[in-house]
Amino acid sequence: MRVLLVDQAILPYHVPVLEALRERHDVRAIIGSSHTSSWDWKTPRRDWIQFINGIVARCTHDYFFSFPSPMIGGFWKRFDAIAPEAVMVKAYSTPIAVSAILYAKRNNLPLLIWWGSHERSSTARYPPITVIRKMLLRRADAFLTYGSLASEYLVRLGISPERIVTSGNVPDLSALGRVDVSRQSPRRRTRFLYVGQYIPRKGISLMLAAFSRLPRDRAELTLIGKGPLEHAIKHAAAQGSGPPLRLHGPSSSIQELSLSYASADVIVLPSKREVYGMAVAEGLAAGCYCLASYQAGVTRDLILRAPLDVGMAHETDDVAGLERNMRQAMQLRESGRIRHKAIAAWGRKRTAKGMAADMERALNIAVRMHGRDTDAAVDADAAVDADASARVKTAASCARASEGLTAAVAPQAPRASVTVCISTYRRVKLLLRQLDAIDAQRGLERCKVVVVVVDNSGDGIIAPLLAKRKGRFPVRVFFAPGPNVAIARNKSVAESTGDFIAFTDDDTVVSKDWLATLLMVQDEYRATAVQGFTRTLLPRNSRLSRYPPVAYIHTIIGATGSHTIELCTANCLVRRDALAGLDGPFNPAYGRMGGEDAEMALRLHLLGARMICAVMADADEPLREERASLYRYINRAYNCNQGLSHMRMEQGVMSRWQVMLKASVVLAGCIVLLPFSLLFGITGLQAVVRRGAGQVGHLSALMGRRDPRFLEGGR
Incomplete structure (x- = not known):
């Protein structure tokens, strides 16, 4: 495959990596400048490296909008002379890089972006810059990053982890x-x-x-x-x-x-x-x-x-x-x-050949993903089938899939005993898929893992089915009829034996590094609880599939290591001794309407618990057809914020006046921004309407309104 690499300046330690890649592919490089201000080394001359050394080619991101459009055509002529089958771009903020991105899309070529920036290194955090960055990045088919922080940053920008290969820079040995x-x-x-x-x-x-x-x-x-x-x-x-x-x-x-x-x-x-x-x-x-x-x-x-x-x-x-x-x-x-x-x-474990192997894997992903719209909706059942088939591998096959430097940076959990708790309600097929995904976890060589499944239905069909199943980890099944998810979670906590409890749902599919990442981040930050990252897969035929709201795309969390006061039991890890000090620990009053995990997390926070985020502990959650409607989207925001205000006032976190003042100001802002939101299309309108509905939910709590399902099956 003929690969075109476009970069502002090629660094000396990247040359051995690209030469190793050239053993498998025909790599040609067009570089904007043969000199960079941060290095005095001369880049080695190679017949496959072409330097432009023009004024426009040397422009930095300060000239992002200043170069004339005819220059794009000048770059494209050079690209056409190579006739690439795939394009690889390092960074995105220079004229030559932008030209390469547009060239790949114009000629319908697979596009791979070589990425290194992360949350702690980024300086351009203004909303307009973030919007432009997302627009450019979403044109890429795959990403090769040098560092896990860079991968997490891409995930927070909305890039699917399946498009990302985490590698690392290698020294010249x-x-x-x-x-x-x-x-x-x-x-x-x-x-x-x-x-x-x-x-x-x-x-x-x-x-x-x-x-x-x-x-x-x-x-x-x-x-x-x-x-x-x-x-x-x-x-x-x-x-x-x-x-x-x-x-x-x-x-x-x-x-x-x-x-x-x-x-x-x-x-x-x-x-x-x-x-x-x-x-x-x-x-x-x-x-x-x-x-x-x-x-x-x-x-x-x-x-x-x-x-x-x-x-x-x-x-x-x-x-x-x-x-x-x-x-x-x-x-x-x-x-x-x-x-x-x-x-x-x-x-010295990281070599040029190892990074070249990661680069080749990223190119293969770009070719495979090419032609798919990054923002297109994915059929929920089909996505779960495809993702499960990829994730339900044995530990050995998962290890073989990690070539190059990826194996070196793959998470390895510390020595610990953990209980994975799953509450289920008549969703046998999805439960089995989730159990298979848990069996495919890697990096748990030093861990003792037990899975606890609590059947929250009244028919008790789960236990006979799981009794015939042979998996990697032992599975214990218990019965807690309800239906009330808080009662089921309390039963799972009571039957847990490990030092840590990892919560997930029967309708999610966890990634192969999910549990190891949660445990490793907990050990690194000495956290009481760790919140993972959850993406939602939309049904293809829903109205939301064309203009997906942000709240349905993923659970919005901070960068890894940042603090949070909310936990979602679809994807989180908690120390068992911390839950022992809480009454319940989940409140059955919220078991029917939802929010039992947020209420538990709030009480945990008031006790001084350290709760942090882990972006790469990711999981997918398919959204059922009946839940993928605009009405439910707006109603969800109303009910969630209504319940959240009740929790905060009951726990003394916020007074009634604080809730009223904050909600009124934000609601007034939403009303003012409503006409301007149309400039961003249906997605912008949805975001403003949802935010406004949430503030109405806050204000309704002051009037004593509650979800009718509150206290159903409560304490």
Whole structure:
């Protein structure tokens, strides 16, 4: 397959990856510039790389709207000369990248976007920019990301995870792979190394402030790079109030830089914003211990999720935290507890061929997805069948599907015992599919998993059917007639034996990394509860399928690690001991009308529980035909907000005056925006009407109105 790669500038460590891909495909690259301001290395010349080096080609995102349309035709002529069968674009905010995206759509070619930005690195968060970004991204058929944070960001922008391949940037091992990692020569001082630009967003001042507090005779810091802060760094070095500080100019090649890594003990990356953080990946390959901020995309995948102690992370602008990590790294080095050889083995596990394999898999997904409209509705039953067939694999087949670097960043759950609780009501077919999806979970080698199914119907047909089923995990079936989902969930909690309880529904289909991701995020953030991400699949023939409302597309949650006060039991994990302190824990008064999980989460929040989000713990929920109507969409917003206001007032979270003031202001805003919402089509009108209906629901709670199903089968 002839693949056209279009990029603003090709980085030196990407060349080995593309050459590895060229062993399987005919890759041609058109690059806007042969130079980038952040690198002084010269890009290797190859006959398959074509540089334009024009003024328009070198424009950054600041000139996004300024380049003339005839220039698009100039780019397209170059693209036509290659006659590609697929197009791969890195980023989207430069004229040459936009031209490539439009070219792929004009010529009906599969489009793959190579993506790295994430929630913590993005600066353009204004609504108009977000709308433009979504419009461009939805034209892509597949995505290749370097880092799990980047993948989560795409999911939050509305991209389906099935279109995303999570990979990672790989260092050039041609020189780093030959670095001596023994570190046997005795040294009095611990050598810290910073590699990067001298600019404010790199956190230079934070690093210098923390380093100045270290013992003068036990540490030294070397900085390699250039930038506008160079004079300030030289001034700090001249004062001599702290440990020795040395400056070097930028390295001209990876061979020269590898010598600096070989002499260093600890790499420091204190960035306030960082898309990835290549210095950490290179430092690990050289056997260095790494200290990085949480803002870098590399921190989670290569430091926090490493199978051994390879480094530590700190918060942005936390001088004391970085100083503490530096002191601890010094102690580890002085006591000989830094395992340089093991760190190098972990850093060198990622190779150019591995990333090329991920790139090829992403290209195959782009070809397969090509021709499908990203925003088109999907038949619910067909989607469940297709998704279940893909997810109901054995653990071995799932592992084989993870090629390249994806296996390295795939979640691995910590040692834990967990009970998966499912409440069911006469939906045998979907229940069996969900159980098969749970059997296909991966990354649970160190976990003990038990599934508890509670039959909430009155016929008791579930137990005989599941008695004949042979699955990967033991399944225990209990009977709790109602119908009241809160009673069923309370029964499942009472019969749970694990340290954690994972809640899901019988009509959802969880992804293969669902449970491992929930457990890993809980362990990483020491959370009481973790909320996953749920997408809704719309029936093809419903009116909502053409203009799907946001609330029916997915459960809106924050970025991974962000706090939440709501839990949805279709996809969440809770510590069992936290539920033991709650009455119920689910209130049967809400069992018929819905909202029993939100009421439980509110009480948990008032007790000081730490509840966070996990975007990549995802699941699909098909919407039945009778529920996919505009009336139900509006009525759902009214009832949910009505119940939510009752909960908040009963628990003392908000007073009646607070509810009335907030709802009245938002409702007035919806009325004002109603005519303007038509500028965004039916979807914009739906969003405003739904928001307004929700505020009416808040106000109706002040009048004592309740859903007629409230208290049916209650306490």
